Amino acid sequence: CSDEHVHLPAKRGLGSPSLSLGLGWTIAAPTRPLEWGDLNVLHTTDTHGWLLGHQELSPPEPNYSGTFGDFADFVQHMKETALKKRVDLLLLDSGDIHDGTGLSDGSPPGTIDGHDSNQFLKRLPYDALAIGNHELYVYNNTFDMYSDFALHWKGRYLSSNVNITVPDPSDSSQNVSVPVGSRFAKFRTLMGRRVTSLGVLFDFTGFVDGTNVQPVEDMVKEQWFAEAIEEEPDLFLLVGHMPVSEDNWPIVFDAIRVIHPTTPILIFGGHAHVRDCVQLDGRSMALASGRYMETVGWMSVKFDNKQSSGSGNLTFSRRYLDTNRLTYEFHTGRNNRTFETWYGSSITRGLEELAENYDLSFEYGIAPRDYTISRDPYPSNGSSLTLFIEEAVPIALAVNNTRIAEGIPALFLTNSGSQRFDIFQGSFTKNDELTASPYTNEFWFLSNVSYGIANQVLAVLNVEGSDLRKRGLERTRKRMEEMYKRGDVEMIYNKWLEEMYAREVARARELELDRRADNTTDIVSTMGYVTTDSCPGIGDDTPHTALPFFSTPGYISSIDSPSTAAPLNITSDSTPVDVVFVDFIAEDVLEIINDLEAESGSGKVYTEDDVGLYHNLLSNQVLGVFAQEAWN
């Protein structure tokens, strides 16, 4: 069993190591052993480059402070345990390994993002992996998955409904569309179980030219699909980048169930960044294992008759593990001295070297405080969304900007989903810049938009105001659907956080009443995720108190901001302004401005030709330039 030490998450090659333990911070250890079955699975998803662990001291970051090297050692030790128990232990990943930290996004210009960090995933014994939407935003990244990553996995990198167009090897003057990885895989586990595995991506429509995602509904009608599932295995293993609730897993599940009514089906999803579990029937379980290497998912199943041939309910268990050394040591029965091996530490060292090569600890300035996406209200001094759109964008885009120099007022707009992680007090490094804002979006603009029109765009985007709501509902519903298909799941993650916080507040009220009645003191636990899902029993491996949550709008603007660095100088609704937005939301902004112009009777119609490049800074460079200007 684990000893009671804590592991200080020093900024490993990513920033200042001068953090001390004297802040009353601690990690809580799990208290319940895992329930092993005949077949067991460790699951990662949406890792987004978080391979050196979460290294900040502000709660709940220490919960997730284990490195990918620590995880590798954990997997290794767990595999040994499985062998001793003569049971199977599989390791799976559900995709989105790009976009999220300096390790995945900080490679030098001209190189391929994620290529180097992917090499570390290759060092783990994954049994199957699936492609995510973040592998499909940049063609060169997808090509790298096809030509390098997929090859390593020898048929186990799954892209059942995702293709890439490449030169035809037999005739280079022609192109062919081929799966990025494999459509399916059939293999035997160490204990001899026959597995048929698929890797399905949700109906993503935001894929880059040269790649393609087939809707799930069409995929299950394909001849190859029918042939792949025809023969009955001992279990179906569906690994995919698709939420396990309210998405299309039932389509795949039902297509299999028609042919195989009782064969066990294990589903491992992702994309929504939440911890979630659903059972579609008594012989299946679907698990989603969070995001950013904060969670490792665990599922186990006991088969009837030691094989799959029965028809009653199977015994499943699931658990969401916090990714820290205490968790890993607890479940492997090791301690600080016996846990780490050469295997894991060489992976961690390699990642640290990569961070050094990319100069990820380069310091832009010193952040004066923590800024969070949802633990502070928006707008507020502690909101990273306020910081980004009201301070950082106006200040960074004012650098070498003739339009600002000429005094042309500008309104800045972005989607709040463009901000992916909190900013912490202290050294603000290149890695921090890329974790907070990893996307390489350009800033585009429309000039000479009258302020009266520009001023309404944000409200329409966010569907605020009863008038707008009435006339815009249908359009908004369509846009939300469209946004979901383009990958937007912030609302699911935020709803999850919101509900867990609401439960926490209700629980605290009850506790307070009990405490007053009994004169007892509360049990204080560390902050973290508190999951309620629809599977039996408690899912979280370590009990926590839920994090504070404040809801945020889907879109944010510098509009009417008292702290905006570029004062608006607006005298009336007819004052012409520049409307500046990230290219990711360009279509929506253009459509809304045209609708508003039409409603105002101005006769103005904007086309794509009216859209210009506002500045040569990309969205992932804004915070660095800002920090150099404001935090030095």
Ligand SMILES: O=c1ccn([C@@H]2O[C@H](COP(=O)(O)O)[C@@H](O)[C@H]2O)c(=O)[nH]1
């Ligand atoms: O260029 C981009 C690409 C994506 N986004 C945001 O990311 C989500 C999708 O990320 P998941 O991890 O798959 O949820 C998308 O909806 C946007 O919010 C972006 O802002 N810019």
